[in-house]
Amino acid sequence: MLWEKLPESKPPELIDSKGFRADGRRLDQLRPIKLEVGILDKADGSAYVEQGKNKIMCAVYGPREAHPKHIALPDRAVIRCRYHMAPFSVDERKSPAPSRREMELSKVIRESLEPVVLADLYPRTTIDLFVEVLQSDGGSRCAGIIGASLALADAGIPMTELVAACAVGKVQGKLALDLSDSEDKYGEADLPVAFVPNANLVTLLQMDGSLTTEEFEKGLGMALEACRTIHGLQREALKKKYHEMKEAVEEKEESEVVA
């Protein structure tokens, strides 16, 4: 489909003369993040992530009986992950059949989370992780990891800690944190990173574009710093659910005492 004014032969102005990005952020600034835990009724664990225009729902089922049975392992749970985009999540409707990109992202998201899950506690079972992108913006795999690790925790699956994720990229020659859609599209590099802060372990690392070694090192540092911030937000979101439950119970108890 041909849109008027688009496609542009020249990329739009992504960083202005004062160093601000098209959405008004500084180069080292994250987009606003909203995290919610326990949003779905049927799933064993669930989480919702909004980051920029990303709107992502994550759900965990399991540990549950492996199906088909032959995929089960005798010494640990099998973790499966499906990253999937809704047909209306992008500008041009996407076929609901899984694309090669979605298959790859499913794999790298799973591998970013496997290191923290104590899968050997649940032999012969599966833990199924579903990441549904309802609306996509730049950095949906990282937002997916943020939500997926919250959903795992919400399902009560033992983990060493939460996994945080964030991308860094190069836009008009400058390193920029947490790329938006257009920065990813017109930028010169994209470096998504998942990080387990206390273990000091990078569990997802991909890169496309062009970076010098110095840029890579600096960019990685920016991404890890952002992951630490996000890790704090994840912990807050997880605690919030239980605070709310506690308050609800206390309120109920109080009203019963009065009655």
Place this chain on the structure above:
Amino acid sequence: MIAGGKRMDGRGPESYRPIVIQSGLIEKANGSVHVSLGKSKVLVGVKVEVGEPFPDTPDEGVLTVNAELVPLASPMFEPGPPGEQAIELARVVDRGIRESKAIDVKSLVIQRGKKVQVVYVDVYVLDHDGNLIDAAAMAALGALVNAKVGKFEMKADEVVVKPGRHALPLNNYPVSVTVAKVGKTLLVDPSLEEERVMSARLTVTIDKNGAICAMQKGGLSGFTVEELKRIVGLAVERSAENRAKVLAAAKG
């Protein structure tokens, strides 16, 4: 299941669970509506794109309804191509919209026989606690009402989309009402627990004039003629209330 005229969740046999409708959540879609029907959650996104008409209807645009029972919605849903439940859901929603002539497909033509607007209605089930058909039909209607589309024009053999916020050409507002039979009792808006024990189910889609525009019976048993008449009567009543809720929430 039913004791003293009350259902397990405290409802009477003829009432719906609470309905919460939110619109415009997906900015990248032309229209979107999220419906919570009790604990069931369905999101519908409408996208309007350019395509070719079917050869036998060169002067009509295309309506496509697709449903995904995404696996996060229920332990019973598995990844993969749509199964029979998803296909039935999409087709029942489609039939209500199509047969009530809700969309004026003739005005979706850009160039006769060559280029038309294709309206994609994608039903995304997020949490399955029963009666997905009614939740999806309400969300689909809402998303169509909510949709804002640019202006499609031919310019030197190419379709150009001028930015704009025009509503889709809608003539009708179909709403479905599903009733399940549990024992000898008819239950409007069955929850998942009720669906598990129902012997049969009937969906009746009612248009804005109170006429029936689509029906679908499901389940292993059947209905008596008296039961069918009662269900249609219930559908006419309940659909009017639900239509008003959808239209109020989806506009804007």
